[in-house]
Amino acid sequence: MEVLLGITGKDFTLVAASNAAMRGVTILKAEDDKTRTLNSHTMMAYSGEAGDTVQFAEYIQANVQLYGMRNNANWQLSPPAVASFIRQELARSLRSRNAYHVNLLIGGFDTTTNKPHLYWLDHLASQASIPYAAHGYAQYYCLSILDKHHHPGISLEKGLELMRMCRDELVKRLPIDFKGLSVKVITAKGVQKIELETAT
Amino acid sequence: MSLFASPSYPPVGYAASAPRQHAFNPYTDNGGSIIGIAGDDFLIMAGDTRHTSGYNINSRTEKKVFRLSEDSTLVLATVGFGADAKDIAETMRLAVNDFKFQHNLKNMTVQAAAQYLFTVLYGNRFFPKYAYCILGGLDKDGKARLYSYDPVGSYSKEGERRAAAGAASSLIVPFLDNQVEFKNQYVPGTNFTVEREVEYLPVDKVKKLVKDAFTSATERHIEVGDGLQLVTISKDGYQEELFELKKD
């Protein structure tokens, strides 16, 4: 019951992940971070097979950062470039004997075009660029909420409000406590953690 | 497919160690397709006349549209497992005939026949007759009525304007959506805001659509072809025409 959520707006991308590390019905950890920052304006959230997730995420993180070091600080991978790279790596692994079983959301903000980006990738490396996204059970509960309330030009406040609506719905409907969401926002200023006020 | 081309016992295995089980497969798919289209005061029911088992053609002249009595407008088209399809048609024919003598020579209404066909099909709920049915006729006001059924009897009492069933239904249905119900068609000049209104089609136009649908289905589906049985029911009674379809 891992939850991954992503919402874009006028000048930001929000990416949220549940805090619970689960194994079957047991909660092993209540403050698990299922996100990695890749470079100054991109991050990814991941869910899937334990072990595969962190291994793949850190492999990607290391390679994106290596690219950053090899190149001029003003010439960094854009969010679409990062997403394409990740998809290619995941697609390559798919045809191997031990494929990574990882689902991803890639959030970013392109500082050259001032556009937010959100990519949805599943464990088969199917990629879609979409205005809002979810993985796992959150898809069934949250996508309908976002279908109704989301607009491409929403403000950060509205984005956070939508995130709260999704969180509250999940708390209400999911049978297991996912220990809340860690929310990160990507804007022109970079990646920042945001506290989502607790449910009333 | 060819393994179950006819109702059969499974082939006997030679492996001595593997446990063998007796099983009888009571169903076959004999292919073919049927269409029914309701006009205002007439009805067209049609079916191809090919009867298949797997890749074999058993008959090129087996009709799928049955007239339920000589003096009523009731017509039933069935497709699926040929034996079950014929049995349903015979059951309905008997029931319509019986009804007449039980009710002072009054014919069964099309609504009553529709409900009765449901009873027949649902009566076999736990050993279904594997046949898809389309039932049609004129009501007491002379208006065309058309009903379509799944093998266990689900049908809509409101009836349909057009129905298709059988092997090539997936090819025919979207064509009929477009040409009979004018789906995805808009009134020119309205910038796609006003949908083209559905209207009853004249009989010659409907016949043309049915022939087009079957020549197309024949072209792309191996279980459809040989002949087209086209039945027209109107105030002038029952009229049956036979057309050639490709035999390859």
Added chain:
Amino acid sequence: MSNPFSINGGAVVAMVGKDCVAIGCDLRLGMQALTVSNNFPKIFTYGDAYLGLTGLATDVTTMAELFRYKVNMYRLREERAIEPETMANLVSSSLYERRFGPYFVSPVIAGINQRTGKPFICGFDSIGCIDFAKDFIVSGTASDQLFGTCESLWEPDLEPEDLFETCSQALLNSVDRDALSGWGAHVYIITKDKVIKRLLKGRQD
């Protein structure tokens, strides 16, 4: 359900007209019954050749990118655009290379040969067998429906605008009867000196 060709859904159709061709695709990307995106085009352009890809979404993207690479290399080597017929053989051999571990895609090519001016369409199975058709090619989860609509609506020597209407109606009415396809469509109408790309809204269910 576990058939890789019907996990994500999608439909592509190509048609020949009088000195023109049309190619159209739907826009849905799904995971089984859940729609994930309604903006996932399945037609990709490579100079004069238009490639439609249906099947497993990951392989659709992989193939599209692989051919972008291969066609760019071809253009650098030959200093000219690739002809649709050449593209067909490139697609065929690339697919057959993976004969025993195929990409789960059903490609379709449409285009007009700029040298001869002749319209060209063709389709493939997932291991590269080419289907050269004179009329139309269909592929995807709505292929049965497309065969029905195309076979009844299409006629020879349609003018560009009539071909566009025929192709669009065939596509739209087919995807409306397939739960895994739809959510809008792209249709390209290609003549020797002009290409028009149109976005069709279609039913959003």
